[in-house]
Amino acid sequence: MEVPRRTQPTAFTLALPKPASSEAEEAKQKAEEEEAAAKERAAHRQLLAIEEMVQSERNYLRLLQVGTVTIRSNLQKLQPPPPNLDSLFLYIEDVIDVSSRLLSLLDQKQVQPGNSLFLQTLCDSFLSLSSDIESSYREYLANYNNVTLVENGYKQKEALWNEIVRVIKTSAPEVNATSLSFFLVMPVQRIARYPLLLQTIQKHTDRSHPAYALLEQTAHTSIALNCRINEYKRFREVADKYKKTETLSIKDKINRLNTHSIAKKTARLSQQIKHETGIKPKLVDEEFDALEGFFYVLEHGILELLENVETYLLHLQGFLTCKTEEFDLDMDGEKAPICYKEITTALRQWILPTFEKRVRTLIHKPLCALCDLLVGPRNLIRKRLDKLLDYELIYDKSSLSYEEQAVANTYRTMNTLLLNELPQFNGLALQMIWSMLGTFSCLHKDLASDMEQLFQSFAQQLPHSSLSPNAFWGWAESAVLEGARRLETLCRSVEDTLKAPVVQPLSPSSRHRLKQLTEKHGSGKIYQVIGAVVGSRDLDLNLAKGELVAIISEADSRGDKRRWLVDAGGRRGYAPSSKLLRYHQPAEEPPPSPHLTLPEDMTAVRRHSYSPEVQPLSVLSQPCFQVFAAYDFTARGNHEVSIRAGEAVRVLEPHDKRGNPEWSLVEARGGQRGYVPSSYLTILPMGTGPAGAHQPYC
Structure with a gap:
């Protein structure tokens, strides 16, 4: 049996706690690493x-x-x-x-952008051009609405628009653009992108950077620049809206009426009446009132100056149309008239035409352009008054609805626009007026210099060239006054001749x-055609010169007083009133006079207007005669005189200025002179007139 072996104990190390100082150092090192990494990321993003x-x-x-x-x-x-x-690309050259x-x-x-100095260079460059950037972009943006209108007009013509798209794709295949607005909208987008880009750079720039304060100023400048451009664009939109002059027919004006517009106009009228009657005070803006008064003074002066210049040019043109050199005045051997003729010819053909051309180019044309420019400010001033009346209705309210706030904003915008722009317009208009007057x-x-040079070449040939200046001007003044007197006398003579009554001779058919x-309409309705009339409309008559017609109505069925309804002896129709003249010959026997009775054994001789030959007056046995008015006659013009039946008159001329015996020039009671019909006069021997008559003219 195997005896198990005893395992050896495993060696291990006992972890002892670290000191607190080492942990702090590690945290600090880690924070520094993170901060460095953040700065590196920020610098990278900034770049x-x-x-x-x-x-x-x-x-x-x-x-x-x-x-x-x-x-x-x-x-x-x-x-x-x-x-x-060209209007599509207006102001874009300034932006580029x-x-x-x-x-x-x-x-x-x-x-290079990676260099720390580049940021300062960028900010300095932007700030130095900020005013130019604002002036160029604001004009382009204010005109951009017109760009879209023009391009939309192109799109309505399919063939033209397809051709434009083909040209765009061929010219810039790498862009893949399909319209002009792809390029034309870029300035609108770019100016709004500057604040975003600068704020992004500022966000990733450390505050300790030497150019941070300058960068912050540049970002604020770009924002303010955009605000001012938007405000200017809004002002321009308001000005373009209200400065236009619309020519509307009555039907168009009626179609525009609705309950809202009627209520608004009624409120304005009520507010105006309250101001005029003193019931409610008017909001006073002394600065604007002074500018408005000065504008109207300028407007009156400009219109008066334009009227005077046009009258001056009209008189100058009248002188140039008088071509005296084309007339043979039989002046052979007379040096002075020939010199005057050559001087007048040189003035008319060379000096004055050049002068007239310069006046029209340098004075009249700019003055007409200045008058056209008055329309915009005038309409804005009128609209400002309407908006002021609307604004006064909501001025005292503590809180405003959306529509009321829009009314207040519109008035403030127009008022600010006029306060900013009207002084500049007034100054430029006044400067133009002074410039034109100096010109x-x-x-x-220059005209006087040219004329002096011209007259010096004829000085020795003129009769009064040897006179002293005072004597010459005295002679010139007397000559001009004498010529004016003769001309006035001639004009009066011609005027008296033209005012003499006109009586056209009558043929038997006309009689x-x-x-x-006369039997049908009366003598007061008889008119004579003074020029051939050719009818061009329905119911118009064709009348020959000299025909007699009777007036039925002095207007047509539509009330047009230029066409009269006439009776042409059976034919009735319309004739132009400008071709009709009152027929002055007495058309019927005058009524018997209640004041004048002739003795049975005495026959009075009368001249009848119907007789083609004037009967000579019979000389009575007595050497003196009396001329009396046989019938009443009422003058119908300044060239005639009124007489009463039985009134003694003195015959100055037994005919008018044209030798027509149907009228006689007489002197009536009180020394009044004028024409009366010869058939209204009778001649009686002295002592047979009515009682109370004047002393006879023997």
Whole structure:
């Protein structure tokens, strides 16, 4: 039997507790390792964020250049090119410029993103260009709505849009873009991405970094920049909405009416009445009121200046149309008139046309453009008043609903927009006015110099060139006044001639029609056609010049007073009122006079307007005669005079200015002179007139 062997005891080590100092050191070492690893990870993430910002900026710039240069040039080669193509790329050149400048500043330092100085270079570059970035992006973003409208217009034309897509894919095959908005929306996205990228870099940058404070400032600047761009875009949208002038018909205005708009306009009117009557005070903004008053002063001055310039150019054009050199005035041997003719010819053909062209280019055209610019601020000021009336209704409320808050925001936006933009507009408008007035003065100075040079070449040939300046101006003033007096006399003579009554001679058929129309309508309705009438509408008459018609109605069935309903002796229809003239010849025998009775043995001689030949007056046995009004006559114009039956008159001329014996120029009681029908006068021997008559004219 085998005896089991005794196992040997196993050796073991007794674990003694470690000192506390060694455990703390291990924990500290571990924390330091973790902190170093975290810093390393943060630095790595910071580097990735910086590289992402720089590299994305380079890719962004490259794609913008592809869309703006390559695709745009290829689209312009289409026949015909897409309409409004240039408006799509408006302000994008400024965006490309500021982006390329940012990358250029980074490249100039020749510092890699891994270098600690690169972050400071990036922040300095961004801050130095922040104002340029804001000015370029805000204009592009404010115009982006127009970009979408133009592109949507392209999409409505299928053939054109397919051609545009083909050009885009051919020009940039690596991008796989299918529309222009793929490129044009990039600035909108990029400006909003700057704060995100900078905040990401800031998140992974240690606060002890020397450029941390600068990075924080750059991030805040990018956020503020976006806020200001959005605010500017909102202002522009409000301005574009309210500055437009809509030409609506009455039907369109009625279609726009609804209960909400009627209630809103009624509330505004009520508020306005309360202001005018003093029931409720108006919110006063002294700064805006001063700007508004100055704007209206400028507007009035600009409109007055434009009216004066247009009148000036009209008179100048009237002088240029007077081509005196085309008339042979038989001036052989007369040096002075020939010199004046040559001077006038030179003025009309050379000096004044050049002057007129410069005035239209440098004064009239800019002034018209400035007047067009007044429409936007004027509409905004009017809309601001409407929004102010709406705002006053909710001004005192402690809490506002969503719609009321929108009303308040709209008013504040418009008020802020006008306070910011109106001073700039007023200043630029005033500067333009002063510039145009200065230009106008310089143009006249050049005109005077050219005219002086012209007159010096004729100075020795003119009769009064040897006079002293005072004597010459005295002679010139007297000559001008004398010429003006002669011209005024001539104008009065022509005016008196034109105001003389016009009586067209009548044919036998016209006399028959005159009698027929007079019996039917009365003498006061008889008119004569002064020009051929050709009917162009239904119920229009064709009338020859000189025909007599009777007026039935001085308007057509629609109330148009330019077409009169007339009776042409059986035919009835419409004729233009501008072709009809009142027929002045007495159309019927005057009524018997109750004031004048002739002796049975005395025969009075009368001149009848119907007689083609004027009967000579018979000389009575007595040497003196009396001329009396046989019938009442009421003047119908300034060139006629009213007389009463039995009134003694003095015949100045037995005919009018055209030699027509149907009218006589007489002097009535009180020294009044004018024309009366010759058939209304009678001649009686002295002493046979009615009692109380004037003394006879012998």
